[in-house]
Amino acid sequence: MTLQESILARHSVRQYIDKPIEVEKIQQMQDLIDECNREGGLHIQLVTDEPNAFSGGLAKYGKFSGIRNYIAMIGRKGDDENLGYYGEKVVLLAQTLGLNTCWVGLTFRKQPDKYKVLDEEKLVCVVSLGYGATQGVQHPQKKGFESYCKDARNEPGSYPEWFVNGMKAALLAPTAINQQKFEFVLHDGNKVEAKTRFTMLNGYAPIDLGIAKCHFEIGAGKENFEWE
Numbered sequence: 001m002t003l004q005e006s007i008l009a010r011h012s013v014r015q016y017i018d019k020p021i022e023v024e025k026i027q028q029m030q031d032l033i034d035e036c037n038r039e040g041g042l043h044i045q046l047v048t049d050e051p052n053a054f055s056g057g058l059a060k061y062g063k064f065s066g067i068r069n070y071i072a073m074i075g076r077k078g079d080d081e082n083l084g085y086y087g088e089k090v091v092l093l094a095q096t097l098g099l100n101t102c103w104v105g106l107t108f109r110k111q112p113d114k115y116k117v118l119d120e121e122k123l124v125c126v127v128s129l130g131y132g133a134t135q136g137v138q139h140p141q142k143k144g145f146e147s148y149c150k151d152a153r154n155e156p157g158s159y160p161e162w163f164v165n166g167m168k169a170a171l172l173a174p175t176a177i178n179q180q181k182f183e184f185v186l187h188d189g190n191k192v193e194a195k196t197r198f199t200m201l202n203g204y205a206p207i208d209l210g211i212a213k214c215h216f217e218i219g220a221g222k223e224n225f226e227w228e
């Protein structure tokens, strides 16, 4: 499965079956996490065989079950967009390995002895990981891609194909409460600016933006544009 295919196949999955993740898959995930931490200056950690974070009433309330593995998204202040960007790379790798995931901000219990949070770092959220009871379903698409982008070129025309492909991939990105409060602006010289749209409710907007940028980059092809 390619990364493009994994963007189409990925949906949030909240119920998991009791099937351990193979050692080789864990190693592949760990290798990418190490690379992301190096590149992004982050402290993302894989936690395996740990059922307690999702064993209480909160998890039940969130309709989560069977979770024994998760990815702890840990970084410093100001790292949230990067955590979204690099965290989603790990999520998409998981999908290519036949695993399922769900970003979770609220309905889990912190287990401080299962990962390391250094001074000035915080656990921002986790991503559940394992074999899903189902493959999940596509989230509702509220509007067409044009509602989430702008053409700021001196001579605006129709959007180039790579940009449209990027937008379509961004709209398949997971976002907290499926808010999709992001906007992609096309500038001259194939420069793309990504920003959050105003929302009262969503403290996760920077993470959502990072996730959407990861999708956009895969959909558009990194070689076709530059981030502004």
Ligand SMILES: Cc1cc2nc3c(=O)[nH]c(=O)nc-3n(C[C@H](O)[C@H](O)[C@H](O)COP(=O)(O)O)c2cc1C
Pocket: 010, 011, 012, 013, 014, 062, 102, 103, 104, 105, 106, 107, 125, 136, 137, 138, 139, 172, 173, 174, 175, 176, 177, 178, 204, 207, 208, 211
């Ligand atoms: C930063 C972030 C936090 C999230 N927190 C939760 C959560 O606490 N509980 C939950 O059930 N889903 C959570 N989600 C999953 C979203 O509800 C889900 O991604 C969205 O509805 C879109 O659905 P999809 O992932 O299937 O495309 C979160 C997603 C993100 C990106």
